Amino acid sequence: MKKRLVIVGAGMASGRLIEHLLDAAPDQWDVTLFNAEPRGNYNRLMLSPVLSGEKAYEDIITHDDAFYADRGITCRFGEPVVRIDRAAKVVVTAQGDTPYDRLVIGTGSAPFIIPVAGKALPGVVTYRDLEDTNAMIAASRPGAKAVVIGGGLLGLEAAAGMAARGADVTVIHLMGHLMERQLDPAAGYLLQKDLERRGIRVHCKGATKAILGEDKVEAVLLEDGTVYGADLVCMAVGIRPETRLATDAHLEVNRGVVVDAQMRTADPDIFALGECVEFDGQLFGLVAPLYDQARVLASVLNGGDAAFRPVQTATKLKVTGVDLFSAGDFADKPGREEIVFRDPGRGIYKRLVLEGDRLIGAVMYGDTADGNWFFQKIKDGADISGERETLIFGPAFAGGVAADPLAAVAALPPEAEICGCNGVCKGQIAAAIEGGATTVQLVRARTKASASCGTCSGLVEQVLALSLGDAFQMPTAQPMCACTDLTHEDVRRLIKAQELKSMPAVMQELGWRTSCGCPSCRPALNFYLLADWPLDYRDDAQSRFVNERLHANIQKDGTFSVVPRMWGGVTNARELRAIADAADKYNVPMVKVTGGQRIDLLGVRKDDLPAMWADLNAAGLVSGHAYSKGLRTVKTCVGTEFCRFGTQDSTGLGIKLEQRLWGSWTPHKVKLAVSGCPRNCAEATCKDVGIVCVDSGYQVGVGGAAGMDLHETQRLVVVETEAEAMDVTVAFVQLYREHAKYLDRPYKWIRKVGLDWIKSQVLDAEIRAALIARFDLSQSIYQKDPWAEHAKPDAARRFQPLADLSLEAAE
Amino acid sequence: MTLWIDIAALDDIPPRGARTVKTAQGCVAVFRTFDDRVFALDDRCPHKGGPLSDGIVHGHAVTCPLHAWVFSLETGLALGEDDGSVSTYPARVEQGRVLIDATRLQTWRVA
């Protein structure tokens, strides 16, 4: 007699099981197949081409009516199983009981719904089955607005599909880059760029707060306040194994239905396979391992002794025109190395992860032709020691291919601007070279490129080297760090010319040799990006030195110092009392007057910083940025207010300048002083900007310093009014922010570009106004008290230990 | 024997950053690298005791915030010119949770 086999779920895994089972033993089984969806097995993976219009549902049916009829399979589609009665050995549906000898659970997964307000509004869909797909197709009229929550594999396929049908699509992703589980930030950046090129808007680091609408969805609101209008919202944030039947039947269930290597559950007559199972602590979300499970289970049901062993899986995104591949194991184990290859010109990125002599993971973007070759090596655990040097070039490698230091400049289009001061683009320089200008000096004479501030000389040289080949001798310039051959000046200019607005963008387009930079380049890049793109770039705390990350100076014993701002060196009894109270409350070992006319609380414990800041904030005191590459102090003297020699209100001007400039980030620290008369009690002549008041007005000097080098300021200009003195100062600081190399104090930068050029910029009314406008724009983002931000509970948590095991360990 | 203790969610540690865990033997720094791997090392630089958890994390290494010694997160060894090492502890990520092996921390206490 035939044995009765009941299968719950007509999915990818069970479809494969039926094939194997009945191929091997056509006459042994009486199969009943239940499916919640009102249809039989189809290729779920291919829903994406159906969504994008490249395929129709009919094309993706894997098992048609004839298939089931030929094999005598009883189809119960559109009839969900609601309960398993293990004692009676029956499954229960609305239509009654169906007995089994053997039962297979293949219920797949259920999409995860984030618990926000509005999640149940009509127009909110998930992406799992044909119904979802049809809903998205119906909503994707040209011009309709769709929001996809979740930038993983499914979310992006949904987004690309709807965009292909003309919808205006926005993807909201919680993490810093797309598909973070499969891709590293560099590949995530390239992917985002490709999607944006298709008109898909990508919002990373976006947390959904609520879905808005009256009787149907109208918009999505994010935690940061952004609102995106939406006619349809697709939630693709993850899946959860569909284990309800097994749980109710008291089978062993963890995150999934627990099975052994024979796919058997805790009940010897009940088996499970597919996304609903958990094996050896592992869940499965791609079909490759599910097919293996199907083969194993068919063998076991037919009396064989096969055993399931999970293998590595590889991921590809099924979006036409996007080439991405990721495979292998990126989980943490000590002793790993990586090999990175980037070709900025062609948008290619490849990264291999090695462990000992084995390849264990690969991420590739742009050129995935070798993906399977690498994947095979990963699966085989092949010894690659012999081909380590050339491995990344793939199987086609023939002879060495050295990284090309000129690649970034070679990749620039002719219209890319090389010289910002004179608006000269690469094409004009190339034309001059063709016309016989074979040196930087000749190019400069003919095109004016590098004739002004000179910071683009390095790039002009590279264009020369590219055009003339060996005929041009490159002068050796100091590269920024070991991650690149480009100098700071080159990088600054390329960031502007190529509109590079993120750290992965810079590293990819400029061919960085490391995966995430080093402590030399990261702080510099972070500054360049935030100075050039205040609206687009988001400051990266992890690329800052500890002092700027924690907004306090680290001390030799790991404690910190806290210096509140004292505008222009002026304070009052209330502020002093708040400082004294804080010193008492947090047991501050030393309170010191600094050389910058304010008070330093030294020796504060990291854990105490946020609370101390909150206390100081409450008294109106804000961070003094004594730790930053930014505005430090504006020292003043008493001036006309009290001094018998004072000519102008130096204290007042100092306070105004400090209030205007505080919070701005600069290439190195910036210190100002305003003295009320040439006796110069505020030491204005050794500051980055020093103003000396005289009867007729204000003498503005720049480029002073009194640290490792001692420098007197050079006169920039003499102006008549306080307003002009402020304008000139702000414009100078902004010019410095836009052009100087990271860690050059103004005097070093002035030495490179010349005071004349600086005068030509700052003293030109139009240029000055533009500089001031850009400074103010940047301040609209960055003039925020970091103490207030970090004293908030969420940020303050980061100053505390993650966990305290000292108690547990003492048990 | 290993004794895996769940100490936090991976997202509690910023990518390319670190947090600390207090233990009876002092602080242990738990690092999260750009590729979402985690590493646990003693939070005390062998040079002059700098808190490594406050350093800049790059690749699979960290630079001490006090005098810029660089340590491999994988081996705990100082890289480059400098000579020294810090203890490392097994750590891993599972389902978005960070686990560290507390066996050694405990043995020390008993010893």
Ligand code: SRM
């Ligand atoms: C606290 C203070 C000393 C004091 O007790 O008075 C101080 C303390 C430090 N200075 Fe300073 N400088 C202090 C005023 C000065 C001054 C005087 C001034 O500003 O009028 C100078 C010379 C003027 C100048 O900068 O041109 C000064 C020139 C330096 C330099 C050399 C800069 C240069 O370009 O040559 C450094 C090193 C650096 O920045 O790279 C430095 C660095 C440092 C650091 C941040 C060293 C470090 O990285 O840890 C010190 C932090 C100590 C701490 O733990 O908080 N400090 N430092 C002063 C804080 C002023 C404030 O209120 O913010």
Ligand SMILES: Cc1cc2nc3c(=O)[nH]c(=O)nc-3n(C[C@H](O)[C@H](O)[C@H](O)COP(=O)(O)OP(=O)(O)OC[C@H]3O[C@@H](n4cnc5c(N)ncnc54)[C@H](O)[C@@H]3O)c2cc1C
């Ligand atoms: C749009 C999309 C694209 C994908 N792309 C890829 C890809 O490119 N590569 C890849 O490897 N994977 C991809 N996947 C994942 C892949 O489809 C799944 O891993 C696979 O379908 C899981 O197979 P399964 O048999 O476990 O579950 P499913 O295929 O989900 O089948 C389970 C079936 O069980 C039914 N069911 C559930 N509960 C009951 C019940 N109580 N009674 C009766 N029936 C029930 C469900 O209705 C469903 O039809 C994609 C998934 C989607 C949605």
Ligand code: SF4
């Ligand atoms: S001069 Fe400045 S850097 Fe040197 S010890 Fe004194 S405070 Fe520290």
Ligand code: FES
């Ligand atoms: S204490 Fe770490 S380098 Fe000096």
